[in-house]
Amino acid sequence: MSVAQLAGGRVAAVVRRAATRDPLVIAAVVVVVGVAVMAVFGSALAPYDPNAIYVGPVSAAPSLAHPFGTDDLGRDILSRVLAGTAPSVLGPVIVVLVSSLAGAALGITAAWFGGAVDGIASRLIELIFAIPGLVLAVLAVAMFGKGLLAPTLALAIAYIPIVARLIRAGARQELGRPYMAALRIQGVGSAAICFRHLVPALLPALFAQTTIGFGYAMLDLAAISFLGLGAQPPASDWGVMIAGGQPALIAGAPEQSMFPALFVVLTVLAVNVLGARVTTWAEGGER
Amino acid sequence: MSGISDVVLELDGVSIATSADTSGRTLVHDCTLQVHAGEAVGLVGESGSGKTLSTRAVAGLLPDGFAVGGTIRIDGEDLSLLPAARLRDVRARRLGMVFQTPRAHLNPFRTIGDFMTEALVSVAGERADAAASRAMDLLDEVGVPDPSRRMRQRPGDLSGGLLQRVMIAATLAMDPRILLADEITTALDVTTQEEVMAVIADLRRHRDLAMLFITHDLPLAGAVCDRVVVMNQGRTVETLPAARMREQARDPYTVRLLSASLPGDVERRTGAPAEPILRVDGLRKTFRVRAAKGFGHDEFVAVDGVGFDLAPGGSLGIVGESGSGKSTTARIICGLETADAGSITVKGEDWTRPARGSRGRRRRARIAQMVFQDPYQSLDPRQTVRECLTEAVALHRPKAPRPEVTARVDELLANVALDTTLADRHPRALSGGQRQRVTIARSLAADPEILVLDEAVSALDVTTQVEVLTLLDGIRRSTGVALLMISHDLDTVRRLCDEVVVMRSGVVVEQGPIADVLDRPAAEYTRMLLDSIPREGWVPRRRRPARTGALPSVATTTTAIPRGGTR
Numbered sequence: 001m002s003v004a005q006l007a008g009g010r011v012a013a014v015v016r017r018a019a020t021r022d023p024l025v026i027a028a029v030v031v032v033v034g035v036a037v038m039a040v041f042g043s044a045l046a047p048y049d050p051n052a053i054y055v056g057p058v059s060a061a062p063s064l065a066h067p068f069g070t071d072d073l074g075r076d077i078l079s080r081v082l083a084g085t086a087p088s089v090l091g092p093v094i095v096v097l098v099s100s101l102a103g104a105a106l107g108i109t110a111a112w113f114g115g116a117v118d119g120i121a122s123r124l125i126e127l128i129f130a131i132p133g134l135v136l137a138v139l140a141v142a143m144f145g146k147g148l149l150a151p152t153l154a155l156a157i158a159y160i161p162i163v164a165r166l167i168r169a170g171a172r173q174e175l176g177r178p179y180m181a182a183l184r185i186q187g188v189g190s191a192a193i194c195f196r197h198l199v200p201a202l203l204p205a206l207f208a209q210t211t212i213g214f215g216y217a218m219l220d221l222a223a224i225s226f227l228g229l230g231a232q233p234p235a236s237d238w239g240v241m242i243a244g245g246q247p248a249l250i251a252g253a254p255e256q257s258m259f260p261a262l263f264v265v266l267t268v269l270a271v272n273v274l275g276a277r278v279t280t281w282a283e284g285g286e287r
Numbered sequence: 288m289s290g291i292s293d294v295v296l297e298l299d300g301v302s303i304a305t306s307a308d309t310s311g312r313t314l315v316h317d318c319t320l321q322v323h324a325g326e327a328v329g330l331v332g333e334s335g336s337g338k339t340l341s342t343r344a345v346a347g348l349l350p351d352g353f354a355v356g357g358t359i360r361i362d363g364e365d366l367s368l369l370p371a372a373r374l375r376d377v378r379a380r381r382l383g384m385v386f387q388t389p390r391a392h393l394n395p396f397r398t399i400g401d402f403m404t405e406a407l408v409s410v411a412g413e414r415a416d417a418a419a420s421r422a423m424d425l426l427d428e429v430g431v432p433d434p435s436r437r438m439r440q441r442p443g444d445l446s447g448g449l450l451q452r453v454m455i456a457a458t459l460a461m462d463p464r465i466l467l468a469d470e471i472t473t474a475l476d477v478t479t480q481e482e483v484m485a486v487i488a489d490l491r492r493h494r495d496l497a498m499l500f501i502t503h504d505l506p507l508a509g510a511v512c513d514r515v516v517v518m519n520q521g522r523t524v525e526t527l528p529a530a531r532m533r534e535q536a537r538d539p540y541t542v543r544l545l546s547a548s549l550p551g552d553v554e555r556r557t558g559a560p561a562e563p564i565l566r567v568d569g570l571r572k573t574f575r576v577r578a579a580k581g582f583g584h585d586e587f588v589a590v591d592g593v594g595f596d597l598a599p600g601g602s603l604g605i606v607g608e609s610g611s612g613k614s615t616t617a618r619i620i621c622g623l624e625t626a627d628a629g630s631i632t633v634k635g636e637d638w639t640r641p642a643r644g645s646r647g648r649r650r651r652a653r654i655a656q657m658v659f660q661d662p663y664q665s666l667d668p669r670q671t672v673r674e675c676l677t678e679a680v681a682l683h684r685p686k687a688p689r690p691e692v693t694a695r696v697d698e699l700l701a702n703v704a705l706d707t708t709l710a711d712r713h714p715r716a717l718s719g720g721q722r723q724r725v726t727i728a729r730s731l732a733a734d735p736e737i738l739v740l741d742e743a744v745s746a747l748d749v750t751t752q753v754e755v756l757t758l759l760d761g762i763r764r765s766t767g768v769a770l771l772m773i774s775h776d777l778d779t780v781r782r783l784c785d786e787v788v789v790m791r792s793g794v795v796v797e798q799g800p801i802a803d804v805l806d807r808p809a810a811e812y813t814r815m816l817l818d819s820i821p822r823e824g825w826v827p828r829r830r831r832p833a834r835t836g837a838l839p840s841v842a843t844t845t846t847a848i849p850r851g852g853t854r
Contacts, residue, residue, distance in 0.1 A: 178659050178660075178661060178664040178665040179664060179665050179668075181659070182657070182659060182666075182726070183667075184623070184648060185621050185622070185648075185652060185655075185656060185657045186652050186729065186730070186732075187648045187649035187650070187651065187652025187653070187682060187683070187733065188648075188678070189649070190644075190645050191645075196678070201667075201669065
């Protein structure tokens, strides 16, 4: 792959390369797109009402009528997994969007102004860092009541310092490069330097961190639901379903926990693989 | 001593290609050369000519996926026929290799002693105490002063010249028959280069050491080698006796290289001294550096009482070794650093403090622009050439319609003789010379009256240097921009400047018209700088060995800062 090829038609080149050498990425794309479709059309696609009980036998193994089996109340697990996609995916998306935007803003501000501003921002980052995300989420539930909104926002805040620290370090390094000095001497305005030069330089790192954060947020939110503090039964959130399947699991019917857990794992893996590869390509293209 | 017919290293029709599954390009077509025992052979060519690849093929340091054709023989043994273990042994015991950047090859957290003895213990199999004393002998042999103290120091405490000697000492541990020296002095300034070359000359005398000396600097190769092999686009084109290369050069490429290294004539401006466009007076800048001993900080005086005038349309060079404060001076003028004392006046306006805010910066940008040393680092890697120039042009003509901006960008590309087909490339797809043309075009976008060139050509090949210098000279004549040229290369400054300021350790040693200073130097230091330039009949000499200590200790010679040194 020559440099000229990379410079021109970068997207086409990336897709072609991915298809020939990277079946893992193709698989990840399929999973992510599939999950996105499920999030949007999940309820419509569900063959049964996800909350209707006794649509089949209790704790049945997978069959043609119920491809994922049924749970201990005779609900169709496939329908519940489909309907549960939206709440299970939306939470982590909100967490990474809020934390990436706020964290990037905080990190860039600290690196840009330096001195006292950097000192205050850095102490703030360390302060939030000292509180584990789950504890903050549990605290938010205690204050604002059960449901997904409070723990989602709490996690978003808890994830800010991770992004902020990464972006601060990256921005400091980038600002120290000679081309930044060259831009200043040219008389390029501060806003233009920041948004046209600094931010694009930081995007690959931010994107990588966002995908990793998505995985952690999904697992954390599932854990909160599992603890009974997030989405409440009978809502078909994946975390709630995993928790609700415990008695069935012991009784020898693993489907009720296994299928939603499988989707959590697949989604997290796919997003991480995709994030890692896209970042590598973006960085490779710059050199 | 063995006879001169004894061939230590022979490359016969060596070709190097990248593996077929990427693109299968052949990078070296035919490299053929011989090095006899005790002989020094220079391998000369521009970057991309394949000289480093060929040398790396000898040392077995090519990246994976490179295929080597032809024959490489060390002491008559064909490397491709040797079993792996024997091959490793031959390379370890007969070859010594020294690289351009010693600092990159040393772990900054380990001492010089660790580095030296590790090689001796693990490769030569010596006992730890024997290795330590042997290491000190070797350091002494390459002229590292006070070896026992150096053994306890870390790479960060040593100057580039000293580190390069440490690397040479380490390669001597196995008593190699031939030294492969790959651009070993390119990162050093002329005086340090002279010292390292003097060390190598001594070693070759005492040890009967052969050397393959890779460089892009033809005069240097001519001065230190017996024969010079010229390489161009992957082929060795000519082998010449070093002493008579000017007379015997036949290949057009060699002739071009030789003429490129000759200083040209520039018409000097003489005329009524106008009101200076830039006046620097009593400039002083100190940095806080970590103390030599214990905790706390020392003050390091980078620039001390520097003053000079630059006439409108004139050209002034600031020369000195690394650490002399010349770059700091330039950075203060352009507002990248703040001076502690002194004043900078541009067109009667006070510029001592950096401009505040975007508007102020933009106003100053129309008067003074700067070109940086490293063209690989001074362009945004994400912008194409056209995007970069468009941004620069639009900045100073915010209301200009799109076609006008485009026209101006094309005009700038033409000014720096850059092919418009390159305009849509990213910097990574350009050569060093092309990138530097882009940065010059960018600096001209604002129609500045002062152009500050901070070592603007020192990262480039000789022929490219000459092209860029000619370009700058042309630009100066056509636009009347005043040049402030920072350089450690006196030839460069002589080529382009009317006046010169010689700096050492932050202070001005000598200043005046270029002919007066460089042809009739008054200061001992200027004479020394001039003497260290390689030329015909040049013999590298060891001067005051203590002078190449760690950089801060050089600077402290002019200030009253206590340092933990023994000298």
